[in-house]
Amino acid sequence: MSQQITVTEHLLLHQRKNPMATGRFTRLLSELILSAKIVSREVNKAGLVDVLGFTGDVNVHGEEVKKLDEYANRILIHRMSRSGMLCAMASEENADMIEIPLGLPTGEYVLIFDPLDGSSNIDVNVAIGTIFSIYRRKSPPESPVTPEDLLQKGSEQVCAGYFLYGSSTMMVYTTGEGVHGFTLDPGVGEFLLSHPDIKIPEQGKIYSVNEGYEAYWDEPTREVVRYFKSTTNAIKRPFSLRYIGSLVADFHRNMIYGGIFMYPVDNRTSGKYRPKLRLLCEASPMALLAEQAGGMATDGVGRILDIEPEHLHQRVPLFVGSIRDVEMVKTIYERARKG
Numbered sequence: 001m002s003q004q005i006t007v008t009e010h011l012l013l014h015q016r017k018n019p020m021a022t023g024r025f026t027r028l029l030s031e032l033i034l035s036a037k038i039v040s041r042e043v044n045k046a047g048l049v050d051v052l053g054f055t056g057d058v059n060v061h062g063e064e065v066k067k068l069d070e071y072a073n074r075i076l077i078h079r080m081s082r083s084g085m086l087c088a089m090a091s092e093e094n095a096d097m098i099e100i101p102l103g104l105p106t107g108e109y110v111l112i113f114d115p116l117d118g119s120s121n122i123d124v125n126v127a128i129g130t131i132f133s134i135y136r137r138k139s140p141p142e143s144p145v146t147p148e149d150l151l152q153k154g155s156e157q158v159c160a161g162y163f164l165y166g167s168s169t170m171m172v173y174t175t176g177e178g179v180h181g182f183t184l185d186p187g188v189g190e191f192l193l194s195h196p197d198i199k200i201p202e203q204g205k206i207y208s209v210n211e212g213y214e215a216y217w218d219e220p221t222r223e224v225v226r227y228f229k230s231t232t233n234a235i236k237r238p239f240s241l242r243y244i245g246s247l248v249a250d251f252h253r254n255m256i257y258g259g260i261f262m263y264p265v266d267n268r269t270s271g272k273y274r275p276k277l278r279l280l281c282e283a284s285p286m287a288l289l290a291e292q293a294g295g296m297a298t299d300g301v302g303r304i305l306d307i308e309p310e311h312l313h314q315r316v317p318l319f320v321g322s323i324r325d326v327e328m329v330k331t332i333y334e335r336a337r338k339g
């Protein structure tokens with residue numbers, strides 16, 4: 001019989017190995033897992049109940065909020081507020097920091113999340129996901145939470161991961177000791193260890209970028225993408241293009257198969273070159289996972305995990321995946337900067 005290890009058992013194992021780890025962190029992740037199970041249940045029947053479609057509201061980024069987005073956000077805020085482990089939260093769907101309601105117990109952690117990333121795919125049954133990032137607060141306990149508690153660089157994360165609502169529901173996470181994947185067994189309602197110690201192949205064969213925006217890219221970005229389509233690249237043949245339009249799904253594929261996911265700056269919305277993906281709730285957690293799995297993540301210049309956030313919804317360019325491919329991207333941009 002295969003060794004069925006649940007996330008909780010895996011966490012306890014981690015806790016025993018890391019004397020600094022406390023049961024409080026395990027409790028925090030257990031609450032997050034319960035939230036994801038509730039979201040997964042709704043995502044898996046989205047086609048059956050009136051959860052589809054737009055709420056008519058827009059989020060802080062001016063994007064239409066679909067009911068499932070809103071539902072997932074509400075579930076996470078409600079449950080995690082009651083975990084007793086957090087002093088504050090931030091969500092991709094909320095403009096400002098989310099405080100823990102008065103009267104509820106608080107703790108030393110900060111949770112930042114994208115409740116349902118890839119939501120534009122909800123109505124067409126394409127895999128979507130929840131991305132999470134956990135920090136320790138910087139300010140003294142019992143004192144008011146400060147912006148610095150949330151605006152921490154990615155290398156300060158104590159945990160990062162995602163839930164992928166696809167052909168099966170998966171949880172992939174790291175606490176700095178490798179990356180481990182669990183698959184939900186709906187029969188018993190447990191996430192069971194299915195992908196221990198995930199490692200991204202050093203050299204990929206897949207590139208993932210929205211080629212439809214080529215007209216809006218700067219020349220160095222066009223050169224980067226040409227590299228992956230050429231016959232003179234590291235594998236001496238064009239990479240395969242795979243683009244789902246759901247970061248968690250594209251990223252997860254590259255974690256398993258290898259490859260590079262790219263979201264460069266483009267000038268399609270304002271005439272100025274701007275990034276789209278958010279640093280705190282998308283790029284930083286994915287960057288920690290990638291590095292822990294032997295990969296790399298850059299904004300085209302430096303390490304994503306070294307970026308000091310200036311505001312909650314800061315956006316960055318993201319190139320993440322197989323280390324050789326990401327290093328080539330940095331080389332091409334550096335060559336362009338030197339002229």
Ligand code: P6P
Binds near residue numbers: 117
């Ligand atoms: P585009 C989803 O909205 C998201 O934030 C990521 O999940 C995804 O990788 C990206 O945007 C897709 O953006 O502009 O290609 O549709």
